[in-house]
Amino acid sequence: MLEESLRSAPNERRARATKKDPRNSRAARPKQCAHDMRLLFDHGTLVLVEPPDTDLGFVPGLAWDPRVALWRAPAYRYAEVLAALELAHVACTDAAGVNGPAPCDWRPVELRPYQEQASQAWELGGRAGIVVLPTGSGKTRVALANLARIGQRALCLVPTRALLHQWRREVGRFYTGPVGCLGDGERRVEAVTVATFESALRQMARLGNQFDVLVIDEVHHFGGGLKDEALEMSTAPYRLGLTATPPHERALNRLDELIGPLVCHVGVGELAGRWLSDFDLVLLRLTLNPVERAYYDRNYGKFLEAHRAFRKLHPAGSWQEFVAAAAATAEGRAALLGWQRARRLLGCTEAKAEAVDKLLARHRNARVLVFTANNETAYAIAKKHLIMPITCEIKRAERSWALDAFRAGELKALVSARVLNEGIDVPDADVAIIVGGTLGEREHVQRIGRLLRPVPGKRAIVYELVTLATAEAHHAFQRRRGLVTERTLSA
Secondary structure, three states, X not given: OHHHHHHHOOOHXXXXXXXXXXXXXXXXXXXXXXXXXXXXXXXXXXXXXXXXXXXOOOOOOOEEEOOOOEEEEEHHXXXXXXXXXXXXXXXXXXXXXXXXXXXXXXXXXXXXXXXXXXXXXXXXXXXXXXXXXXXXXOHHHHHHHHHHHHOOOEEEEEOOHHHHHHHHHHHHHHEOXXXXXXXXXXXXXXXXXXXXXXXXXXXXXXXXXXXXXXXXXXXXXXXXXXXXXXXXXXXXXXXXXXXXXXXXXXXXXXXXXXXXXXXXXXXXXXXXXXXXXXXXXXXXXXXXXXHHHHHHHHHHHHHHHHHHHHXXXXXXXXXXXXXXXXXXXXXXXXXXXXXXXXXXXXXXXXXXXXXXXXXHHHOOOOOEEEEOOOHXXXXXXXXXXXXXXXXXXXXXXXXXXXXXXXXXXXXXXXXXXXXXXXXXXXXXOOEEEEOOOOOOHHHHHHHHHOOOOOOOOOEEEEEEEEEOOOHHHHHHHHHHHHHOOOEEXXX
C-alpha cells in the first residue's frame, strides 16, 4: 500500500531524492546487486541487508554502520531511500513499510473556505508541510479532513494529556473505527491513534513503521530538541504540522527536513470579523510605585550589566548561551537572580492588582479569562476574588468540571498561568485580562485566540496590563506583531 501511494502521490522528500548528488559521481552508476536486498525497520532506523560488495553510497541518508556491518539511515528518510533505489534500478524488498489493517471509514468533514485552502496547500506541497492558522480557527478540523481524504493509517501527536483526550473526542466525531491512545496510562494502537509527545518518543522505536501519516499539533515545540527524535524514528512519508504561530527561523529549517516547508500561514487579522469574533485590544499603561521601582532597578540593573557585557563578546549569542556563561561566575549568578526577581515583581505589581480589581468589577456579568505569568499570581488572584484557578496542579477531573461550569455560566471567571495557552477547547468567553506573560508573541496570540471562537454579534475585549519603563513595555510591542493580518499560501 505504501509503495503504491508513493508512486501515485510523490512527496517533497521523494522529489529531493531523485536529484543527483554532484558530490558523488557514483550516484549515476551504482553497482547492481546480484540478489534482492531487504530494507528493514530497526529500532527507529532503517537498515539494508545486502551482499557485502554492494556500494550504496549514492543513497541519500545512508551511512555505513561498522557495528553491524550494514548500511543504516534515519527512519524519516524512508521514502527517499526507496525512491533512490528505484531510480537507480536497484532491486530491494521493502520489509520496513507499514504492515497493518487500513483505517475504517471516515464521515465527511466540511471545511470553511480558508480551511479548504489550507488543506489544498498541504496537498499541493506533496502532503508534507506546516499549516499556521489562528487559535480557534479549526486547525484540528483541517487535519481530520486530510486524514479522511487520504484514508491511511495515521498517528496524531499532541503536547498534553488534556489535548490527548480532546483530539480523541474530535477524531471520534468523524472516524467510525476505534481510536488508539498512547498516553495518560493507556497504550492501545489502532489504525488511527493519538499520542502525547512523550509517549510517542518512548514508543516510536517500536511503532515507527506502523503509520503512513503523522499529524503534529502545536508543532512549534519541535525543531531543536530531544522531541525531534520522535519524528526522526517514523517512516511516515506524509506529515502535517499544525500551529497558531510559526516557529523561529532556525527551528523552521530543521522542521523543513523532518516535516516539510511552511505551506500555509493565515493571521488573526485575516479572519477576525467573519470567521473569528471581532475584538478590541485595550492597552493599560501602568507604573511602579517608588518601592517597586527601586527594587526593580536594583535587580534588573544587575542583569543588564552582565547581559551587555556578554553581548559585546558574543553579539550573536543565544539566551541559553548567556545563561550557561552567567551560571559559571558569582556575578553572573547574581545577575540571573536579579532577572528572576524583576520578572516576578512584574508578574503582579500593586497597580496591576488594582487594575484587575476594577476590571473584574466592571465585567462582573461577562465571562472573563485572566492570564498571569506564574502560578503564584494566579492563586493570589483566585484567593482574593474567589474565582477558579486553572493551573498544571489542578487535576483533570476538577479542570473539566470548572470548564463545564464556565460554559454553563455557573462560573463567571477563570484565572490561569499557562494551562489555557495551548489547544484546550475553552468555552466561549467575552473578556480577557492579560496580567503578565513570559513566552512572547506565540503566548500572546494563543491567549487572545481563546476569546475569538465565533458567536453571532460578539465583540471580545482584551485588556493587556503593561508596566512602563520596564522590559515588559518593549516585549508588549513585540507580542502584538502576531495579531496583524498575514496570509501566505505556497505549494
